[in-house]
Amino acid sequence: MNTVGLVAFALVGSSKAIREEFDLFGIVIVGLAMAFAGGATRDLLVARVPLALQSPIEICLGLVGVGLAIGLNVVLSSPETHPVTLVSDAIGLAAFATAGAIVATEVGVSAFGVVAIATINAVGGGAFADILLDRAPFILFEDFYASCAVLGGSAYWVVGTLGATAGTAAAACAVVTVGTRLAAVTYGWNLPTAQNLELQRK
Amino acid sequence: MNTVGLVAFALVGSSKAIREEFDLFGIVIVGLAMAFAGGATRDLLVARVPLALQSPIEICLGLVGVGLAIGLNVVLSSPETHPVTLVSDAIGLAAFATAGAIVATEVGVSAFGVVAIATINAVGGGAFADILLDRAPFILFEDFYASCAVLGGSAYWVVGTLGATAGTAAAACAVVTVGTRLAAVTYGWNLPTAQNLELQRK
């Protein structure tokens, strides 16, 4: 799952950079940033040297995603909205949220910390990529995306607290994240804004 | 003071996100980012696991601020410029600058390090919230805001170096920060730009 996620995240990040007419260096950096910045932020928060700097295999997977983005850009007009990409992205979201929840539990943070680190691991890369592209991170104002990681991280904590093994908690986190994400894509879910809430009240 | 600061900072951050029509997730994240990113950056710089991830009570205070922003948004047009908010924000600025100066002194950095960490703790959250909102951080070009934290951090270092106890230094930092900030709000202080300096010379 982690493999699929790294390739899919790098592909989405690079595709965004290509659309902004960044040069090759920019395309590689935004792709790798999207794939690795979430995990690196997680490692910073728990005071570790980021794994991505130690594992050459993971970087190669990221570069495969960057290469795919450049290759597919010739064939497809927007490879990052292709159904295969959307499903891979959902799998990556779940894999990263689960990895975050596991690391957070190991270092012994609060329930909020577990959910926060799971979410940061899952969506931090995308948010950082958007900042590099000089945009507000899209997770903050549209789509039902980061919320899936929040639900997944919460599921991890609830299942773990109920006494289940770490493996069961991880499975629950992955299933909840990927399930809610695919449902959100299929049915076009969105969270309301404060303006929507007021309108509904009137 | 820390309590007032957390609520006020989360309230200001969330109010900005509401104005940008971010969705509920975005409103929560920008509010919490404004309240906690400064302290988290401080903890990263001194190589600690951020306290905010370990203390559920602090997170609840941040969420109170987020809730207030959503609630007040219906009643007031811009709750973050209300006098009560401005005073609470000044108290928060002082509380966060003092907390930063204390932590920096504990890890034994230089005088510059003490002032830098006090300032980052106090204004880092607001700067990060502005980046999430795709703006240049407002502290860099208007208002007399971060400068209050710089003065407070300097006061901490000067008083501490003169041989006073940590408690006296902390009090000096808090008084200087909140005092200069309230004066700045009252009298509309601004730092000059390089362009202003040239004009004055002519």
Next chain:
Amino acid sequence: MNTVGLVAFALVGSSKAIREEFDLFGIVIVGLAMAFAGGATRDLLVARVPLALQSPIEICLGLVGVGLAIGLNVVLSSPETHPVTLVSDAIGLAAFATAGAIVATEVGVSAFGVVAIATINAVGGGAFADILLDRAPFILFEDFYASCAVLGGSAYWVVGTLGATAGTAAAACAVVTVGTRLAAVTYGWNLPTAQNLELQRK
């Protein structure tokens, strides 16, 4: 070399902030961010307290660069494109890339980690300054700048792996970085975008 780099980077950062009409606090912060954010990020990645917070001399050098930017702004219309600044900036790029490669080797990361930390140390400050100025980091879409640090970091790793001493590897890194950077400025090198690549194929 490090001295020249700190002054040059702070000068370039502050000049950008002056052009955006930031106030004095903003000019100081963007200049110091450009000079120190790359090294601070390196230290965060390897879980150290940033050196810049412990060494008052380095900060003074940064402030000299800030002062130069304010002073030169009156005499020259854009001091950051003056040949002396461009050469100093290239020297700084090389000094910072070399420092990054040395620290990365000490903590024992992979080959990719060495190149990544060298590059982040060299160009992270400039990228962070651009984010503070609410721009996409210029290294991502124009000029042949970060690529020089990538080549320098790679040279460090190749020479080191071939069995040379750390001093020789550092010299190779510095020579490659400053050489390719000066060549890039002289001949106006640019990396292609994905759009260029497609056009060339047609």
